[in-house]
Amino acid sequence: xxxxxxxxxxxxxxxxxxxxxxxxxxxxxxxxxxxxxxxxxxxxxxxxxxxxxxxxxxxxxxxxxxxxxxxxxxxxxxxxxxxxxxxxxxxxxxxxxxxxxxxxxxxxxxxxxxxxxxxxxxxxxxxxxxxxxxxxxxxxxxxxxxxxxxxxxxxxxxxxxxxxxxxxxxxxxxxxxxxxxxxxxxxxxxxxxxxxxxxxxxxxxxxxxxxxxxxxxxxxxxxxxxxxxxxxxxxx
Amino acid sequence: xxxxxxxxxxxxxxxxxxxxxxxxxxxxxxxxxxxxxxxxxxxxxxxxxxxx
Numbered sequence: 081x082x083x084x085x086x087x088x089x090x091x092x093x094x095x096x097x098x099x100x101x102x103x104x105x106x107x108x109x110x111x112x113x114x115x116x117x118x119x120x121x122x123x124x125x126x127x128x129x130x131x132x133x134x135x136x137x138x139x140x141x142x143x144x145x146x147x148x149x150x151x152x153x154x155x156x157x158x159x160x161x162x163x164x165x166x167x168x169x170x171x172x173x174x175x176x177x178x179x180x181x182x183x184x185x186x187x188x189x190x191x192x193x194x195x196x197x198x199x200x201x202x203x204x205x206x207x208x209x210x211x212x213x214x215x216x217x218x219x220x221x222x223x224x225x226x227x228x229x230x231x232x233x234x235x236x237x238x239x240x241x242x243x244x245x246x247x248x249x250x251x252x253x254x255x256x257x258x259x260x261x262x263x264x265x266x267x268x269x270x271x272x273x274x275x276x277x278x279x280x281x282x283x284x285x286x287x288x289x290x291x292x293x294x295x296x297x298x299x300x301x302x303x304x305x306x307x308x309x310x311x312x313x314x315x316x
Numbered sequence: 317x318x319x320x321x322x323x324x325x326x327x328x329x330x331x332x333x334x335x336x337x338x339x340x341x342x343x344x345x346x347x348x349x350x351x352x353x354x355x356x357x358x359x360x361x362x363x364x365x366x367x368x
Contacts (some may be wrong), residue, residue: 151333155325163321
């Protein structure tokens with residue numbers, strides 16, 4: 081019996097230690113959850129460091145800029161939209177191929193990195209790299225660089241804000257609404273900021289059909305990122 | 317807006333889109349299939365070694 085006592089006390093000590101460790105671990109987990117919730121509850125500009133310092137978003141922005149530049153030469157897009165499909169302009173090329181692909185990549189950056197500010201940073205990089213390289217890749221820089229850059233930047237800001245506002249909603253609503261409205265925002269910004277410098281103001285009769293085209297293209301753009309997010313069950 | 321049609325640029329754009337999408341699809345297919353192929357290869361190799 082005497083021999084057993086020390087072992088009992090040792091066991092009790094071990095059990096107490098284990099309990100303490102468990103409690104500490106739980107406390108740590110609770111603290112972490114609280115931190116995460118605090119970070120999720122409100123928008124902070126300091127959250128931008130998570131995407132600015134992330135290699136993924138930087139490489140993604142570079143790849144998106146070069147890919148769009150390579151895939152959609154200005155004259156090719158213009159010929160396809162106005163001479164083959166006979167759509168009114170200006171803005172049909174932005175609504176269907178360019179804006180659609182850009183919005184799809186912005187939503188993909190959010191779906192992969194799970195950061196609401198990732199689209200903003202990708203759009204910022206796109207605005208710089210794409211617009212700087214466009215004149216050297218056979219582009220038609222009829223508007224100043226600043227205007228084209230601001231259009232891309234405001235698109236990223238709009239998509240990020242919409243993702244913040246729709247936080248906690250169903251994935252369908254979040255992705256498809258953001259895609260459609262984001263593409264429409266980009267088209268509207270081009271109408272106001274870019275086209276008046278070269279092609280002129282948009283005709284009022286062309287606005288409805290181009291807006292519908294932009295909404296449909298935005299919905300189509302959101303499909304692949306939505307399917308990816310659903311497959312990964314990202315619920316933020 | 318019309319009158320500045322450049323069908324050579326349009327052809328180039330379509331070719332670029334087709335080539336890029338083919339490369340993307342092929343790389344995705346390889347990404348999905350290669351792990352399965354390597355697993356089955358290892359399995360067959362083990363069976364072969366056990367036999368000999």
